Amino acid sequence: MINRLLIPILLFAFTCGAQTESVSTRPPKVAGVPRGADGKPDLSGIWQHIGVSLFGETGELRPGEGTAKTIWGPPVGAAPYKPELQAKVSYLASDDRLSPTVQCKMAGVPRATGSVTPLEIIQTPKKVAILYESNHAFRIIPVGKPHPSEVYPSYMGDSVGRWEGDTFVVDAIGFNDKTWLPGPGHFHSEDLHVVERYTLQPDNTLHYEAIMEDPQVLTKPWAYRIILRHPPRDERIMEAECSNEDNQDLQHIQPGKYTQR
């Protein structure tokens, strides 16, 4: 009798659990997007943060672009820095010359995705490469592989990818502490862990989400969400090596707090 009652209860509980898991980790299929031979959405091509325009005849916004959505998802709020570290954030934000970007360093993750310069995704079933125009940064992301047992800290970190439904999910670790998260003075530690989600949309935009965790500096995970789009004409990634000319620009920059983000 007990078994007769217990088994349906367990089956019901298991089914509910499975449904919950299904909703939380396997986003629904996105209809109407281009796909590769393996059936996965085809993320290939040049992408750029929709918040800037480098391709119009005047270098300005294209018609209708000024009102286009540039972010998606719920508001992310302020970066949740530990209270005792707020002073350091304020100090780093107090002078543009302290910015890693001004110093011509690679932007790191996820800041590189929000650069004013574009990136290119080259996708195969086994590896996805992301080539950033800025400073020759690149990531070659194996699909379905674990991180190496030891990762040497670097600007762009170590990334591994997997597909959750139609979303390409990248797990990135192994960062040095020389880059910033989005926002002025937003330093991080080598414990930074970023989970990125790339989801192609039927309107041919790419929704990008990065969830940043860093238990040394943040009190909880923090999100960054932007929309990427293809440039309006056939483009190639170009050379944009910031420090080739010894960054002569740096000596012109005045001390003080301005608007560098």
Add this chain to the structure above:
Amino acid sequence: MRLTTSFITYLLFSPVWLAPAFAHHSFASEYDGQKPLTVRGTVTEIEWSNPHAYIHLDVKDDGGNVTKMLVEGHPPNILRRTGWLKDVLKVNDEIQVSGWAARDGANRMAGRQVTLPNGKMLYWGPPSQ
């Protein structure tokens, strides 16, 4: 007038305000948006350099005195996409540049709009955000 209108539209509706895009440095860390400047001069050198390109100008005043002016602009990758093919500008060209003066008072400016010898106008650098 058209430039002014588009510039105001840009400031009002620029999505940059909504989602930060990360550039090399802020405009205001080098230049003063409250000090607009227009100069006319002879191109002596063009640096297609990163992180910013530069035009070197000899600016002659009414008395014939020559002042050197360094005009900062976008990096070459952006300039290429906005119409600055390599032969658009040559040494010895007479051009007019509108932009903003350097905060430190040096003979350096943020170039915004360049009027070429043939009358064509191109944006050399960003607006004074």
